[in-house]
Amino acid sequence: MAISLTVNGTSYSVDVPSEMPLLWVIRDIIGLTGTKYGCGIGKCGNCRVHIDGVAKDSCLLPVGDVRGAVTTIEGLSANGDHPLQKAWAKHVVPQCGYCQPGQIMQAAYLLSENPKPTDEDIDASMDDIICRCGTYTRIRSAIKTAAEEMS
Amino acid sequence: MNTIMNMRRRNLRKGVAGRIRLSNMSRRHFLMGAAGTGGFVLGLTLFPIQKNPAAAAGGVFEPSVFLSIAKDGTTTIMCHRSEMGQGIRTGLPIVLADELEADLSRCVIVQAEGDAKYGDQYTDGSHSIVEFYDQMRELGAAGRQMLEQAAAQQWGVAQSECKAQNHKVVHQPTGKSLDFGDLAATAATLEVPAADTLRLKDSKDFRYVGKDTPIVDLKDINQGSATYTIDITMPGMKYASVERCPVTLGKVKSYDASEALKVPGVEAVVEIPPFSLPVVYNALGGIAVVASNTWAAMEGRKKLKITWDYGENAGYESRAYRKSLEESARNKGDVWREEGDVNAAFGSAHRILEAEYYSPLLVHVPMEPPGAVAHVQGDKCLVWSSTQDPQSARDVVAEAIGLDSANVESRMPLLGGAFGRKSKPDFAAEAAVCSKEVGAPVKVTWTREDDVRNGFYHSDCAQHVKAALDANGKVTAWEHRSAFPTINWLWDAAENRPGAWEIDFGLSDLPYDIPNISIEGCEAPVHVRVGWLRSVHNIFHAFAIGSFADEIAYARGRDPVDNLLDLIGPARIIDLSGNPEEYFNYMFGIDKYPIDTGRLIKVVKEAAKMSKWGRSLPSRHGLGIMAHRSFLTYVATVVEVAVADDGTISIPNVYMAVDCGLAVNTDRVRSQMEGATIYGMSAACYGEITAKAGRIQQHNFNDYHVVRMSDCPRDIHVHILQNLDAPPGGVGEPGVPPFAPALYNAVFAATGKRLRSLPLQNHDLSI
Ligand code: FES
Numbered sequence A: 001m002a003i004s005l006t007v008n009g010t011s012y013s014v015d016v017p018s019e020m021p022l023l024w025v026i027r028d029i030i031g032l033t034g035t036k037y038g039c040g041i042g043k044c045g046n047c048r049v050h051i052d053g054v055a056k057d058s059c060l061l062p063v064g065d066v067r068g069a070v071t072t073i074e075g076l077s078a079n080g081d082h083p084l085q086k087a088w089a090k091h092v093v094p095q096c097g098y099c100q101p102g103q104i105m106q107a108a109y110l111l112s113e114n115p116k117p118t119d120e121d122i123d124a125s126m127d128d129i130i131c132r133c134g135t136y137t138r139i140r141s142a143i144k145t146a147a148e149e150m151s
Numbered sequence B: 001m002n003t004i005m006n007m008r009r010r011n012l013r014k015g016v017a018g019r020i021r022l023s024n025m026s027r028r029h030f031l032m033g034a035a036g037t038g039g040f041v042l043g044l045t046l047f048p049i050q051k052n053p054a055a056a057a058g059g060v061f062e063p064s065v066f067l068s069i070a071k072d073g074t075t076t077i078m079c080h081r082s083e084m085g086q087g088i089r090t091g092l093p094i095v096l097a098d099e100l101e102a103d104l105s106r107c108v109i110v111q112a113e114g115d116a117k118y119g120d121q122y123t124d125g126s127h128s129i130v131e132f133y134d135q136m137r138e139l140g141a142a143g144r145q146m147l148e149q150a151a152a153q154q155w156g157v158a159q160s161e162c163k164a165q166n167h168k169v170v171h172q173p174t175g176k177s178l179d180f181g182d183l184a185a186t187a188a189t190l191e192v193p194a195a196d197t198l199r200l201k202d203s204k205d206f207r208y209v210g211k212d213t214p215i216v217d218l219k220d221i222n223q224g225s226a227t228y229t230i231d232i233t234m235p236g237m238k239y240a241s242v243e244r245c246p247v248t249l250g251k252v253k254s255y256d257a258s259e260a261l262k263v264p265g266v267e268a269v270v271e272i273p274p275f276s277l278p279v280v281y282n283a284l285g286g287i288a289v290v291a292s293n294t295w296a297a298m299e300g301r302k303k304l305k306i307t308w309d310y311g312e313n314a315g316y317e318s319r320a321y322r323k324s325l326e327e328s329a330r331n332k333g334d335v336w337r338e339e340g341d342v343n344a345a346f347g348s349a350h351r352i353l354e355a356e357y358y359s360p361l362l363v364h365v366p367m368e369p370p371g372a373v374a375h376v377q378g379d380k381c382l383v384w385s386s387t388q389d390p391q392s393a394r395d396v397v398a399e400a401i402g403l404d405s406a407n408v409e410s411r412m413p414l415l416g417g418a419f420g421r422k423s424k425p426d427f428a429a430e431a432a433v434c435s436k437e438v439g440a441p442v443k444v445t446w447t448r449e450d451d452v453r454n455g456f457y458h459s460d461c462a463q464h465v466k467a468a469l470d471a472n473g474k475v476t477a478w479e480h481r482s483a484f485p486t487i488n489w490l491w492d493a494a495e496n497r498p499g500a501w502e503i504d505f506g507l508s509d510l511p512y513d514i515p516n517i518s519i520e521g522c523e524a525p526v527h528v529r530v531g532w533l534r535s536v537h538n539i540f541h542a543f544a545i546g547s548f549a550d551e552i553a554y555a556r557g558r559d560p561v562d563n564l565l566d567l568i569g570p571a572r573i574i575d576l577s578g579n580p581e582e583y584f585n586y587m588f589g590i591d592k593y594p595i596d597t598g599r600l601i602k603v604v605k606e607a608a609k610m611s612k613w614g615r616s617l618p619s620r621h622g623l624g625i626m627a628h629r630s631f632l633t634y635v636a637t638v639v640e641v642a643v644a645d646d647g648t649i650s651i652p653n654v655y656m657a658v659d660c661g662l663a664v665n666t667d668r669v670r671s672q673m674e675g676a677t678i679y680g681m682s683a684a685c686y687g688e689i690t691a692k693a694g695r696i697q698q699h700n701f702n703d704y705h706v707v708r709m710s711d712c713p714r715d716i717h718v719h720i721l722q723n724l725d726a727p728p729g730g731v732g733e734p735g736v737p738p739f740a741p742a743l744y745n746a747v748f749a750a751t752g753k754r755l756r757s758l759p760l761q762n763h764d765l766s767i
């Protein structure tokens, strides 16, 4: 049975089992590969997307249960110029870069809820997103830079 | 193929930097990229590093294209090494661009495929810059001089009056200039200058080298458009997930795929043949489920019914194995360095200190799990894999599907982390076998559970260390026995003792000024695939040496930094020429890269200064230090720890002083040090793989923990002791080894608890 969903403002109708996780629908069926697989069990946050602006792990979310518009890293900004993306560039945050879409999507959610996060707020909010390359200290600095620019 | 693998292993042990030859290839080659014909193309023949290169490289000596300049001035630079987060796609090109006097904003970086014509592409051992710095400079200098000559010819003036500057050649007397693009066609007709006429830039004129340059893939990564192997698609591509035996060397006895084939989307089941020993990088064997998407393949795989022959390792238990390692390290092993007479020194000692250290198996868990996409068509195969070693990927694929290596095109996009796991491209063979069987391109993606359960593990290790002190507290003897499963086993299943080159990872080069030394490697049978992980055996050797040095400090009542400087002794070059096997020195010449204790002393003093060593701290806070040379680079790390009453730790600050000789891209040197500290912290605090009945007991990030944002050090301060005229040392790995001992020494300073086994999470620090 076809399932309808909206990703980055575009409507799709996908013919997949409703229990298929959103992650694999986005990546393998729709073909947007910015959202990454890292664990499949909700423990690394590399697959994080927004559903109506709220950050969620797409690897755990059956596509049939998606209620709302999906935004992936490709849809975060028109030209890669979201304040977070600019701050990421300024601090040269990425190493391998693989986790960074999940990091940026979570950070965007954090700032939408809490425009002036403290270190403790950042710890609590970003703790789910693993970066095996160890870019955490730069992520922290970049979030603060973006928060300043947005305020 | 095993011959090639053995040569590779020998290179790793004893390689020497290769020779190069430059050639003007403008008439024979199209420009790289889409720039068309009529430009300037410079090639570089990178002779492999054996004495008889023809034998090792299969006789391929085609000079490879490394640099081209199109008529519009677009300059294309080939990166032949894998990018896995270390920044090499920026690091080597800026060396070339700087020497060429090119404007980096007009340069395009193209990724080379895996082919012996590029010379060494084995992106491991922190040696990309070490090995290719001089060669990229020479290539850049040759290009610059040819462009200057082309300008002189076009203007009809003397070449000495023409000087390349920021993508132009300027006629100095008149100030007129021509863009590199306007000179490409003329340069293409010129002879390459002889090696002895190349003029390298003075380091004070460097524009990029020795400064901060943002990585070339930054924008793509931040927008989610960077491509990794897991993102590669091909028309008609299928997706596969492979069930492998949970016990090392186990094999499929029989299987029933009927239920798996009923899962919607599942299209086929493919048997990956069992390998024969030695393991090398061959696919483990198992059953692949091939489907129309990744999730269907994973779901189908769950429905497979497989009966395994678990084989000889079904009784492997980590706890019992640890005991056997500890027992082994208590007995004399193969002596790989001997100075003086330790037994005589112990006989006349005023005091003897003795301690045992243990560190468990670790697994790499790069965020992008291992994976590959292969497309077999007739007698040809195209394979994209997340590999640090595209030439081995090519060989492994060729062997797995019975092709000639020359018919395999091996490519690597960006790697989502690697850390040594992706030097072993067993996963590329799996994709090729599936593709051949189903007649379509196939992507194999390892699940995280596969990655944790079927890895190439960092060896577990038991060490027994003993020191003699005289009546004045001077250390007169150091005996160090290290027992761990050997990586040599990958190539020879009969191997069960550490090789000399493995002891050379941070143990045989013990930099202390002690007259009597015995360094020994002790027997350890192998029950899982073992393999190098970021900084290799330096992790456990530095842990034991750094911890024991600290124990000596307290035993003789000295401040740990004073103690460390006393142990290191005067600035000097350490001579290891008396070792029974030549010290491998990370593959590079000991004359160019001697073991220089003067540099170690400098980083110790600098890190102590940065941390304000000796300052007063709140209760249950402590500072700990360790300094270690690895991969030709010297790093001292001071960790500041705070231990809460419930035993949880936090790390307000880490201070690192780094002497890597020339630091090419200073921003990436800092980022590698930050990353290495966090990688070292994951190992020190959480890393532990255990086996029961031969099966790995951990699964995923739920039970194999790594450092996250909340426990990451609040600040990591990195100071680079820059030396623009020194040969560059390695950067990716040397930040890892000092972390664990510095942390454990800090924990001792904070709590008085001397802990001798990794990881920290197994110890109770509460009060
Ligand atoms: S892949 Fe979804 S949380 Fe790890």
Ligand code: FES
Pocket: A094, A095, A096, A097, A098, A099, A100, A130, A131, A132, A133, A134, A135, B085, B367, B416, B417
């Ligand atoms: S940048 Fe590599 S995992 Fe985060």
